[in-house]
Amino acid sequence: MSETGFPTLSSIERLTRRELILDRLRSSVASGELPPGTHLGETELSSSLGVSRGTLREALRHLEEEGLLSRDARGRLSVRVVSLAEVRDIFDVRFALESFAAEVACSSPALPAIVERLRAALARLEAAEREDVPARIDADLAFHEEICAASGNATLVESWRRVSGLARVAILAAGRETAVANMSAARHEPIVDAIASGDASLARAVLREHSAAARDLVAQRMAEEDASEAR
Template sequence: MKRQPLDDSFKVNRNPVTLREIVLDKLRSAIISFQLLPGDRLVERDLCDRLGVSRTSVREALRHLESEGLVEFADAKGPRVAIITLEDARDIYELRCVLEGLIVQLFTLNAKAKDIRALEKALEENRKALEEGELQQVIDSVQGFYDVLLEGSGNQVAATQLRQLQARISYLRATSVSQENRRGASNQEMEKIVAAIKSGDPLAAHQACVDHVRAAAKVALDYLRAKHSDSSKIREIATPIALKEPRIGH
């Protein structure tokens, strides 16, 4: 991945009510958009100067990012941007296959007409973002697509589990869609998910979703393997079995 420059937009405009959230969002975005790379040391004094905030705000944000898996306090040298291993990435994609496959099935069964219209709009936003080529905009548009699916699925527990992984999912998503051979394919796969949902076929929607996640996983894992010169073999991602009727009580 190519390091992107930190520009003036990285500095925080002070607002006491939301300062902690702003600092957190700035740091998270800098990591996900490769302005801060895996293994980079996160020196509090430097971050305070760049962000224009106190050490307390930076320290709180770093601890929160540690809970999200984007920052690690590995040794006495202090925090650094977390390095996601091949095994970590595989496990995240594997869990995505299970949870997102279920979410898409439930959305197909439970979504109202307005939910499907919102999903089509989110798909179009993703297409526009891909054309414009801004990485953060692409990531945000994909997340917008999934937000519609999560909301319309009717299973808030599964949605919560996915949101707890959201930071690392976004980082891996950025890793995959930043590859030229992935961007167009990603939107086409999302189109297949929407088409299956509109046809009212939950099993086809599940399969389209799993195919989408597995395709993204291959690109991201191949990239991470090459970047770290890691020739070791890891267990393949398991393919979840779709339930013909995922709703309990029907």
Template sequence: MDNGTRATFDRSTLRERCTAFVRERIISGELRPGEHIVEVPLSRELGVSRGTLRESLRPLEAEGLIVSDGRGHILVRELLSHEILEVFEVREALEVLAATKLAKLEDRLAIAAELRQLLVPLQSHDLAFGKQIELDLGFHARLVQLTGSETLVSTWGRLIGQIEMMIIAAGPQRAADRMRYAEHVAIADAIETGDSAHVAAVVSAHMGDFCRKYIEDALADELRAREIPHPATESRDAS
């Protein structure tokens, strides 16, 4: 390996490490939704130039985890309750379409078996939050990929960053139990039946349940941010 190739490799590896570092900070909640990513102290902490840091942030912006505010600032993406509803409306339509297409295939038993296998690690009760997110989204991504529809896959893929951010914003205490084996295996079981109406009902129920939970999380956070007492708190105080 010549020096030029080595230097390129080293820069690339450094950027990847910085990207992974910032992604982990977002997933862990150290960088909260809506928070500015301040380049100077972060680049010092990582021991890299601001240019290298900016390059490392580009993949996260492409994923939808961070956004520019149009004034030269980079923020961790924050989804409001109405945006979460919009994401789930589109996501439900896409995944109902995907699951019903799979239910009509002759090899649906093998497809259901593959999807169940992907879910096996979710039976563990000591998974790191980031790993849970990876497995959860991996299951849903594979559900869509198995249709063989490039349009469906690419359309669903554009939602990934927003889906990740609503899970991250909810945090492990609220979101972890929504990414368990039992919450997902019913979809694979429904596909195996070959009953399109049943499959659509199962996927819609799955999406509807979690849509409500994530919207409730977002509303609670929005109320807290405005320093307005949450209705549930007021009810408890009144009693």
């Protein structure tokens, strides 16, 4: 901080570098370039990314808080590996948060504006269908975060963001084809329509069906992958 209380140029540059590294590492995890279980050594990473170990350490700490990375008993970081049980828990918690947010949105006087933002997020999700898998995952998560934002509850949104990091890992663990199958705009449009109707029970039911289908598909593909590796 400078004497005026504003961030100094060097601190802004450091934050910018950290954000760039965060985006790069997230993309590497999302693309499968860094698959689950990959050990992340600070020395090698800082050299390959061209940043200081301090900046890299800040980025890695952030990704650990998001749930994308995990630390073993020796303090070594690696890309998070999720179990089938965790996958079910992750999707169930997401449903609980999103369905509550949708119910709040349905009774909100700001519902027309909420629906407008959801339709904009839906349009971005549709546009992302022409992009790569990491971009599609980003658009999908952004759509679901918009549902949570409709609640006006900052704590709920923050809780959802923590779970979303684990959801990203679970989606990737199930494979790219599964990710693509779950992220079409057509699968998400009924959610917007249900919320737009103002019927909280309908919105909850549509979200339950959407979440359960995604959860079961991811769990099925992960189980198939585990069975294949066990042979």
